[in-house]
Amino acid sequence: MPDVAEVTQSDTPSVEAPAGVSTPAVEVTGVSRAFSGVRALDNVSLTIGRGEFFSLLGPSGCGKTTLLRIIAGLDLPDSGSVRLGGRDVTHTPAHRRPVNTVFQSYALFPHMTVRDNVAFGLRMKKLLAPEIDRRVVEGMEKTSIIELAARRPTQLSGGQRQRVALARALVNEPEVLLLDEPLAALDLKLRRQLQVELHALQRRLGITFILVTHDQEEALALSDRIAVLHGGHIEQLANGRALYERPRTRFVAQFLGTCNLLPGTVREVRGETIVAATDLGELAAPLEKGRRKFSAGEQCTLGVRPEKIILREAQGELRPGEHEASILDVVYNGPDTDLSLQLQSGSLKLQVCCLNANLRASNRQSGQRLIVTRMTEENLIVLDD
Amino acid sequence: MFGWWSDAFAWLMARARSIQVLRGEALSGRQRVLRILGAAGPAGFWLLIFFLVPLLLILGVSFLSRGELGTVETPLTFEPYRRLAGFGLLGFDPLYPIILARSVVLGAGTALLCVICALPMAFFIAGLRPTWKTAALTLVIIPLWTNLLIRTYAWQLLLAPEGFLSRAAAALGLIEAGAGLYPGAAAVYACMVCDYLPFMVLPLYASVEKLDWSFAEAAMDLGANGWNVFRHALLPQIKPGLFAGCLLVFLPATGQFVIPDLLGGAKTSMIGNAIQQQFLASGDWPFGSAIAVVSLGVVMLGLWVFTRQSREEMELL
Secondary structure (H helix, E strand, O other): OOOHHHHHHOOOHHHOOOOOOOOOOEEEEEEEEEEOOEEEEEEEEEEEOOOOEEEEEOOOOOOHHHHHHHHHOOOOOOEEEEEEOOEEOOOOOHHHOOEEEEOOOOOOOOOOOHHHHHHHHHHHOOOOHHHHHHHHHHHHHHOOOHHHOOOOHHHOOHHHHHHHHHHHHHOOOOOEEEEEOOOOOOOHHHHHHHHHHHHHHHHHHOOEEEEEEOOHHHHHHHOOEEEEEEOOEEEEEEOHHHHHHOOOOHHHHHHOOOOEEEEEEEEEEEOOEEEEEEOOEEEEEEOOOOOOOOOOOOEEEEEEOHHHOOEEEOOOOOOOOOEEEEEEEEEEOOOEEEEEEEEOOOOOEEEEEEEOOOOOOOOOOOOOEEEEOOOOHHHEEEEOO | OHHHHHHHHHHHHHHHHHHHHHHOOOOOHHHHHHHHHHHHHHHHHHHHHHHHHHHHHHHHHOOOEEOOOOOEEOOOOOHHHHHHOOEEOOEEOOHHHHHHHHHHHHHHHHHHHHHHHHHHHHHHHHOOOHHHHHHHHHHHHHHHHOOHHHHHHHHHHHHOOOOHHHHHHHHOOOOOOOOOOOOOHHHHHHHHHHHHHHHHHHHHHHHHHOOOOHHHHHHHHOOOOHHHHHHHHHHHHHHHHHHHHHHHHHHHHHHOOHHHHHHOOOOOOOHHHHHHHHHHHOOOHHHHHHHHHHHHHHHHHHHHHHHHHHHHHHHHO
16 A cells, blocks of 8 residues: 555656645545445545645546545545545545535536525625625636626526636635536637636635546646546656656556557666667667666567657658658648558558648648658657556 | 228328428417317316316305305395404304414414425435335325225324323323323324325425435535535425425315314314305305305415415526
8 A cells, every 4th residue: 555655756856746835735545435346446645735736637437536526525435534734534524624616517506696606605604794795706706707696507608607616616715626627518719718717716826726637638738736547546646747758657648648659578778778679679768767677578668659750751761760651641630730650661550740840741641651760769658568 | 901090090190290390380370279279178178167167156156145945045245254254143253264274274284294204205215226216105105095084093093092102102201191192183283294295295205306416515515514505405406396295285284174073073173164064064155155265265375475485496496
């Protein structure tokens, strides 16, 4: 059973919780939860710092919402504990926890106006009426819904409901704000706009945000750190850049963006470099400290992101480490083009994304021949499985 | 033979399609009237014959006077209503307003007790697994298959001085030794609740069954304790069921007179007794009709106020 310290320490130095804080905002230790025999969470531990924008990312059914509900107190773990601001709240009921949630369905009370919805939490705390009014108006101004105050939830658009749900949670000044796929129901453009607003709001308020999402772009754009969940356990916990550039497992590599997998055999391990024989010849890839050990002769998988493969026109001699390939399929995306390549030697296929920097690059045709240039060590990824 | 069948079927299908086609089109006034009559006619006719006409007859009779031999005769008069208000032959005596009030209290009290009993039941049944749910609902309905009088006599036996419930109550010091729980108000209410509970449980259950619990979670998350979660997140959702249940219990319970008669010791008269007495024993149809009209009016007025208050919330749900 790994303890909290181990989980955070084993990350690369740049991804630790913000320093200079005495007690973390949230500590989840060894939490497991099963629903009628099916494990939703399996011994999950993580620490979230104060003022951090933290994301739980994963496909549906990975346990991310269950973890959020356990932190909120809407579900109880079978084992393990939850601490908020250093205080053990594992058995504290939801209404006495200093956290508030923005639900995926928003769950705005249909029989109340926007103003009453926003005031609900403060009324439950039995604050004085003038104090409630002041904070409700302030909260509605912050989320720019003040002109909707007298409306009912049914008279609001999706984006407006989302703002009301956010205001309703934030007026309570929670220590931690939990967001359960808050933008999933909105169309793309509105989603992008609200992402920007959400990010700015979190920076301004300095409240710890925990966002549950299955949208990797959303997680990358918003979060300080991201925990990728898969099958009830944390697959990898790091900041967005580290997750994308240095994924540890096949799942993380392929859930965040696209990744070409190059199966191979380990030739030798030199300090922080691993050399493996693959269909693209012998390739060297970096292996950071703290990663699992590889030994010569062992099977391994290297990964390379589609945009990190450099192509050149099929002219002149093949230099060492270069390979000839033909285009199988072209998907034109505007700023860039996705190419499926078939290597001339062997059966390996590669996904390549190249910037449409000039007219020739933007006008690739299937059947065309290209040369895949030598892979640089820093662009290759070693995967654990 | 099959040819005839298929011809008929084809004709029916063609008609169905033509109705479908017409649905979106503008209809002439006459067509529209014909269509509404066709759809609502049978039910309207039924209401007219069995509801509206008798009601108007009662209303008419209530303004007539009683003949020598219990017949209904002309001079039109307000006398029955004057008597009902308490200005009888023997000076002022508000007997009938009191009877009406007593009946309304009985109806409202029964409805209230039914709500208190039915709420936990509805939540309990809604939380059961599907097979048990059906069994529980059947158990709720089964008492309705028994005759009202039999159920009432059963309560007489149960609550009689020598019954074990009375003995238990006596042993606990709640009543005098040797006394019975029956006759009395407790016996009346016990039997009333027992009889009318299904009418409250079923609509409430229907509401509880389709509760959206995400509102309860949101309320909990915002700091609401158990009672506040119920009041602000659940109660607004089950209001339609509560409203329907209260109507279904209050209306018949207000007119109930057999149970108060048999279990209350025949000491108090209910509005039902009063009407029955005027029609059958005294043969005073105009007066009986007046009581019926006024009690109907009072109940309708109460309902109108009740509906107006809950309408806004009903519209939202």
